[in-house]
Amino acid sequence: MEERVVIVGAGQAGGELSAGLRKQGYQGRIVLLGDEPHPPYQRPPLSKGFLRGKVALTDLYLKPLATYERFGIELRLGTRVEAIDRSTRELALQDGSRLGYDKLVLATGGRARRLRLRGEETTHLENLFSVRSISDIEAMRAKFVAGSRLVLIGGGYVGLEVAAVAVELGLRVTVLEAAPRLLARVTGPEVSSFIEQLHRERGVDLRLGCEVQGFELDEAQRNVRGVRIACHGAAERLDADLVLVGIGLVPNTELAAAAGLAVDDGIVVDECACTADPNILAIGDCANQPSTFTGGRIRLESVPNAIEHARVAAATLMGKREPYAAIPWFWSDQYGLKLQMVGLSAGYERCVTRGSAGGKEFSAFYLAGRRVIAADVIGRPADFMAAKRLVASRAEVDVARLGDAAVPLQSLAA
Ligand SMILES: Cc1cc2nc3c(=O)[nH]c(=O)nc-3n(C[C@H](O)[C@H](O)[C@H](O)COP(=O)(O)OP(=O)(O)OC[C@H]3O[C@@H](n4cnc5c(N)ncnc54)[C@H](O)[C@@H]3O)c2cc1C
Secondary structure, three states, X not given: OOOEEEEEOOOHHHHHHHHHHHHOOOOOEEEEEOOOOOOOEOOHHHHOHHHHOOOOHHHHEOOOHHHHHHOOEEEEOOOOEEEEEOOOOEXXXXXXXXXXXXXXXXXXXXXEOOOEEOOEXXXXXXXXXXXXXXXXXXXXXXXXXXXXXXXXXXXXXHHHHHHHHHHHOOOXXXXXXXXXXXXXXXXXXXXXXXXXXXXXXXXXXXXXXEEEEEEEEOOOOOOEEXXXXXXXXXXXXXXXXXEEEOOOEEEOOHHHHHOOOOEOOOEEOOOOOEOOOOOEEEOHHHEEEEOOOOOOEEOOOOHHXXXXXXXXXXXXXXXXXXOOOOOOEEEEEEOOEEEEEEEOOOOOOEEEEEEEOOOOEEEEEEEEOOEEEEEEEEOOHHHXXXXXXXXXXOOEOOHHHHOOOOOOHHHOOO
16 A cells, blocks of 8 residues: 655645655655645745735745645645544544544644733734734734734734834834843844834834733723733833734644653654654654754744755655754844844853944854854845854854954854
8 A cells, every 4th residue: 555644734844845755756645734724835924025915825835736736745725633543543634534644744833822911811802913824914904004003012023023014004013022122032132232223213112121911902892902011110001903912932732742742842853853653753843853053952933944844854754864953044024124043042152243233234143152153144144154154163263353344254264
């Protein structure tokens, strides 16, 4: 009988894996199951061009539908997997049917973290949104109009991208961030203050160290009309026409956990994307893997990670061993500026900068000893290419020369 690989989750990682397997010459059946109504699509434009109305729906799709047919990939959309039976190697689908597998790949991604206020759910509110899927954007579009007052809870990259689009579309935007500076977990203070300035200059009302205390609802109790906040101890009420919650992602690990697979901030896999069950792999946002880069374990949420993880899994399924070794990197677009990040700055000892924040081009290099472990680059693409090489090489650098913009970065590795 023909071998069958079943992939759960038709997102970036699942889509890349299905096509990658065929490109590597996989001869068996490939079934790609997704609970959304769309074929695999890119999420980055959701908070950028798609929200702005500049990117068409079909341009989000990773591949045209016809490609899946041509590749002999059985794409089943609107199909939710409810359970995995490891003893019979079968999946229970939402429609009550069962589907057998020889190899199973979990590419279930994650969902937007919900806001709970005083322990209460807020999901029933009609003008409260999150940004994870096409349907999230479609739901908010009618309210995303000039003059509307948008209160954005959470100042992460995705939230800040939405703030930038909102400003450009003429909404009045307030961003509420609980931490004392923006992006505090992922960047140094220099980059935080650059981004804060970028948004303030465009009229965003940015509140740092700010806690949401509660909502005031309309008579029907269906829409938020006001957001009660406390900033540095001072209470205030903000008017709102729409509220967006951007407080992070929860990995979709429930299927794996219920099947007895190890879960620890993601489905636990080895460097070849394998769980402890030899027939089950996990990739992308939902997977927690060893990192040759940090020496510990890591769960990444980025397109480059989804692509690389899909490549590693395709190799594993083809009987090869190609451990994950890529350096983490990520990008964000705000107000036409490209922000690019490479490496992980956690635990850095000092930060060296090039360029000028005022000139809207700026690079920050994070060092542990004399090694560059991460860099944030804004509007200096050549720096980014060189920074990627510096981080990957783990070479020691001359710190004074690193800070001297006249010295070509390429010449720095000692
Ligand atoms: C608004 C936004 C902007 C972003 N911008 C950037 C960016 O600029 N740069 C960058 O690098 N990354 C960005 N990302 C992150 C990037 O899109 C993700 O890291 C990437 O999509 C992860 O791919 P994935 O396949 O692991 O998960 P996903 O793309 O989330 O796909 C998982 C799929 O599995 C489905 N699924 C889950 N459970 C089941 C089930 N039981 N049965 C069937 N289907 C199921 C989900 O509905 C989903 O369709 C952004 C993300 C968002 C939301």
